[in-house]
Every structure is written in C-alpha cells, then in structure tokens.
Amino acid sequence: MNTPASVSPTPYAPKYTPKWLVGLTLAAAIGIPGAILGAILLLTPIVQPATLDAITREWLGQDPATWYWRPWLGAGMLALVAFVLVNFGAIFSGMCVWYERRVAGRMQSRIGPNRQGLGGFLVWIADAVKMLLKEDLVPADADALVFRSAPYFVLLGFALTLVVTPFGQSLIVADLNVGIMYITSITALVVVGVLLSGWASNSKWALFGGMRSAAQVISYEIPAGIAIFVPVLMAGTLSMQGIAAAQGGLPWEWFIFRNPAAFIAFFILFTAQLAESNRTPFDLPEAESELVAGYLSEFSGFRFALLMLAEYGNIWVLSVIGSILFLGGWQIPFVGNEVYANLRGTGVLPSAAWFGLQAVSMAVLVVKAAFLSNVIVWLRWTLPRIRVDQMMALSWKYLVPAAFGCFVVTLLWEIAAVEAPAISTITGYVLTAGALLLLVLFVRQIFRNIAAVQGDKLDLSNW
C-alpha cells in the first residue's frame, strides 16, 4: 500500500539484462575488489623490511646491510604498494558512490542507477571515465596555480592515511608506533586543500564553503582527538595494530563494551569524524541548498573527481578507524594473537595457512568497516543538515566536554582495572547485553513504525 496503485511503472526500464552483461557485472563486482584486496594481502607482508631483508639474503644471495640496490628494492616495492593502495581508495569510493545511489534510490522509493550492467553496478566506472574526459576548467579570475594544486592536497590527506590503516593482522604498510596520531595529523591536510580550493576559486560560494569547512574540521578535530585517547589509554599504545591486538574477537572483548566511557567515546568519535569528512548532517561546506556546491562549485573533470574520491575514500578511513579502535578491528573470534606467529613458519615468505588466516582477518575487518560505511550512507539520506552555529555549539558545548569526561573516567577506570581486573570483563558482558537489547528495541520500533503507517500488513516487497 506504500505505492498508490495509480502510479505507473517507469516505461523505459530495461526488460532484462543480457547474460554477458550479467557475467561482466558479476566479474567486475567480485573481481575488482577481490584483485585489489588480494594484492594488498600479498604485498603488505612482503614490503616489510624484515621480509625484504630475508628475500635479499636467501633468494638474491646478497648481504642486505651492504648491497647497493637494497634501498632501491625497498623503494620500488613501496611504490608498487602505494599504487595499489591509491587504487584501492579510488575503487572503494567508486563502489561506495554506486552503493549510496542504490540505497538512496531504495530509501526514496525510486530506482537509482540500473542501466550499466546488473543493478547499474558499472555506473561508477562510467562516471570515472566521463569525468576524465571532461574539460579541466580553471575560472578566468581564479588563482590558477593554487586552484590546480588544491585537489592534490585533499587527495594526499586521504591517501597518506592508508599507510597506517590496517587491512588485517599483519596487513599494514607501516605499523608506526604513533599510528593513530599520524592519522589525525595527516588528515589536517584535507582542510588545507579545501581552504585553498575555496579561496582560489574566486567564487563567493566556494569561499563560504572553504571557510565553513575550515571551522568545522578544526572544531571537530578536538573531540575526535580526545575520544581517540580512550582506546589509546586502554591499550597503552598509539600503534593501530597494538590497539587492535589488545582487544578480542568476541563483542564483549571489544573496547566499546569494556568500559562505559568508551561506549560514549565511540559515538563522539563517530560524530566528530562524520563532521571531519563533511558528511550529512555536517555537509555544510557543500550544502547544496545554501551554497550551490560550496568549495566544489568551480571544479570540473579530473580535479572534481579527485575531490570526490577523497571525500568518499574518507568514509573508508573513518569506518576503519572506528572498527580498529572500538570494534575489535580484525580480531577473529576464538583466534588468539599467538596463532598468527605459530602459523607463520620459518621460510622467507610466510606459509599459505598464515596467508589464509590473514585473509580471514581481512574479511572480518572489511565486514565491520562496510557496516559502519553503510550506517554513514543511511544517515546521509535520513537527516537534515544542521546550521553553522549549531554545528559549532555541538562541538564546543557538548562533544568536547563529553570527550574530556570520557577521558578522565577512562583514566580512573584503568587504575581500578589494575586493582580488580574483573570489572572490565563484567562490564563487557553487561554492555554487550545492553547493546543487544537496544538492537532488539530498535528493530521492534521499526516494525511498530511500519505498523503505525501501514496497519497490520507488513509489506517489505520494495526490498
């Protein structure tokens, strides 16, 4: 009954998709992310200095300490990994755009992209090709050099975070001991790019967007930075892998449920990162109904594509940070951290079983990140946009004090946990049960909302 009977179906919908196109779509949908994740799975363990040294010693018969080509070998491997990772960002943002458009179509009771392949999946490739072919326009009065370079700052701010975002237990380019601090500092480059593009466009709308973005990102970095310290305190390390290793695979072993303050800190971090990546309800810098397109107003073609790539790629970074810091990251249930070391073997390259386990840990992380990305997409098509003063008030009046509170509570909690380690375990069980209860209530509320509108009849045929 949701759709009135008098609404006729769209007359131009394709009747069926040819078999070869279905095959091509499925191959692309599985093959492209599979290939890129597979490349990351194989390359990231190899690019570690220890493995490279072993390869130099065992296979090439050189002493890694004195061999002239040793730095060049490392640099070449790193360049290869960098290429793969930037492509991962591009492919993730492309597929995220497609997914978002499909979800938006469903939520708005319309169709969404459905022409290019099965379910319109190939539309993001078509979009990318289209954008590359468009004219790269620089407005006449723009500051051409700054205007041209601004998208690269944004892209750099996004791409450099991939260096320390893990893909699995050992699948990380560089497990820096300051990992999470590195991310918070390097993402500040994005705001430099946005501000530059806003200024250099010589458009009032772009200037508005750039200024809003600067205010927003700088304000929300503070609650985000403090909320990040909650898991850092609990794990006792800044390294991404260290934080993930300090958790367990089962929900009550995740940091979010180990400590009531962490539960709140997760939502503070999530909100603040939504704001930092300019997503609804914090999409003020590109608010369409107010600022036309904000700082993106004057960009076209490839540069516009770069800006969009970074914007959607930030969804991945945001989701991965959330799942690593609070949701147990890549931890597989019932598989302890020592299992990986035992499986590795003594060869130059790790054993096949080790790679298999890494693949499973990667899958766990990707599922968690995909779930968070999905929530972000839902939010965009559900919520209105808040106003500038409300955005600032939310950060400074509510999130910053709340984040400080979480920080202090966590400090005390950790002292208490040393005295009585059981409290963390008990809290884990209680909060997990509480979260499950919330989930049940949430689902029940959904059914009640549908019942209030549609009566007893539950019609989900739209899905």
Place this chain on the structure above:
Amino acid sequence: MEKLILRKVPNASEEMLLNFGPQHPSTHGVINFLVDTDGEVMKKAIPDVGYLHRSIEKIAEQVGYAGFMPYTDRVDYVAAMFANEGWAIAVEKLLKIEVPPRAQYLRAIAGELCRIASHLVSTGTMATDIGATTPLVHALREREALNDLIEALCGARLTYNYHRIGGVAFDLPEGWSDRVLRYLDHFETLLVEWDRLISYNHIYVKRLANVAVIPREMAVDYGLVGPNLRGSGMDWDVRRDVPYGAYPDFKFDVPVGRGFKGVSGDAFDRYYVRVLEMRESAKIVRQALEKIPDGEITAKVPRKIKPEPGEVLSRVESARGEMAYYVVSDGTEKPWRVRIRTGSYLAMGIIEDVSRGLMVADLVALIASLDVVAPEIDR
C-alpha cells in the same frame, strides 16, 4: 534598491554582497536576493523580483474573458486550479451568473486536491532546503498520484484549464470518486509517515523553530495571506470567513500556528500549518464526494461574453493564500483592466525586514517557509 553589482570592490565595512540567485537551488524559481553578509550572518536580504514577468495581466486586456482562462494557469503553475477559479468567479460576478451547485462542488474537489499537491511540493522542498533530500522524493511520488487523478478529471497534469466561465469543463469520470477515496485512505497514512519521517526530526525542528519569526501584527501589517498569515497565529481563511462556491457546505478546521515547537509565527509554524491543511483538504474532498449533487456542470453563458461596465473583486483561498482578481469592464468583449493580487508577491515584501540578523542558512528556511513561487510573484 542597490544596484546589482556582480563584482564589488570590498569596502571598509568588510561586508560581502552575495547575489543569492537568480539561478540558485533554493530560490524556488528565478528570484534574486541581494544578500549583505558579514560572514555567516546577514545584514539584510533584499529580494529582487521581476525575472519571470510575462505581463499576464496585460494579456488579459488583449484576449478577452474566455480566452484568458488558460493564461491564468501560468500565474501559479504549482496550484493552477485556484488561479482558474478566481478568474472564473470574477467574470461570473461581472456577468451576474449563478453557477450550478454540481459545478461548485467539482471546483471544490479539484481545488482541494490541487491544494494537497501544492502543499506537498511546498513541504517537500522545504525539507530539501534544510538538507534532507528524501522527503521531497516521497512528496513528489504522492503528487504524481494526485496528478494522475487530476489528469483523469481534466486532461492536464500541470496547467489544468479546468474551469469555465459559469462552471467547469468536465464532469467526474466513471469510477473517479472511488479512485480518489482510495487514494485519500492511503494519503492519511502518509501524513502519519510524514510526521515520523521529517516533521518531528530533531535537527529539522531545531533548524526551524524560533527561526525567522513573524509576529502576528507584523504579518497583518505586511498583508501576508494564507498559510503564512495563519502560521503567525492569525485565524483567517477566505474559505470560511468570506465563503464562496460550495465551501459553506463543508465542515473543516482552519489550522493556526500556535508555536507548535517554538514561538508562534516561526518557520516551523508556517511549515506545520501546511501539513495540517493537507489533512483538512482531504476531509473537504471526502465530504464533497459524499454530498455532490446531480445536475448541470455549466450555467447558461452567452456565447459572446460582454459584461456591463463595472468593476468586481473575486477572492479565493489559493494554496499560497488569498488570491484576488480585480477586473474592470468597460462594456466591451475585453476587460479594461485586470489586476491579480497573489500571496507570493506579498510574502516577498516581508523578507527584507525579517532577514536582518539571520544566518545565511536561515534565509533558505525563510524563503522555503513562505512558500514563494516565482511566476506568482511576477506574473
């Protein structure tokens, strides 16, 4: 009014002149707002109207009484039924024709369906202007169904040309009233969904409550009409207070803004009055379909329309408020002077005073809450 300056050299006051339009996503047509901003805060916004002026009133003096009916559709193409009706009533008053009761009921039914369609557009675009894109698409989906119904009635989806001098063009099609009743059953559940989807959304309420407040006295002073006036707490509806057509036969409430979420006369009140009005319109359509009498759908009208010299004023309650046609006849086949008084034009006058000290984002909320339609402003 300041001269339109596209590139202004910054002066010592450090204010920026922003041309908010004529092509802008939330100006609801081609309107320009000259916005003096100090950062995010506006000093004032001056509406610059006239981009869509088509001299419709002057055309009336050239095409004659019957021939002007299709042009009235273009006065307000979001709710064309009322512009038709106002013109028809004005000419009928000049000719002193009595419209058959069935025709008056048909006018009421078509008008109220059109009011629902127009308010759907208004509330939906308001949600889009605040940043929620989903409600607009849902509203347009419902409006499509209404358009289908109106198309079955009069053959057009946007510019209806349904009214005739002395009646209406077509009688009810077969089975149409059942379709309408079935749709209204669905529509009432939609209004429940609508409130859950957007009206009571916390962010949405925060954006609209206590924003762009127009007190009752100010609304009356500026001559606001329709939902804008009622949103400010003034209980005035032409359908009830100066009844015309079949409206005395119907029982309906006139929703009045009383500070649903903030103070009376804020943007949320103007929005929510429209939501409530949709429910009342559905009620009127139900009553009209139940009570519709049999009979002729047009009165006997002379082939050559040549009224006595004189002047008349007709008032109808359009979706955007009271719409008045002032027609002066000099005894020939063409009107000597036609003047249309529309709600959107009156709403534009108040923007400069209300906008002082608002944020730029609130200007969007203000424009959307006044439900201006560009062709109705300029005609």
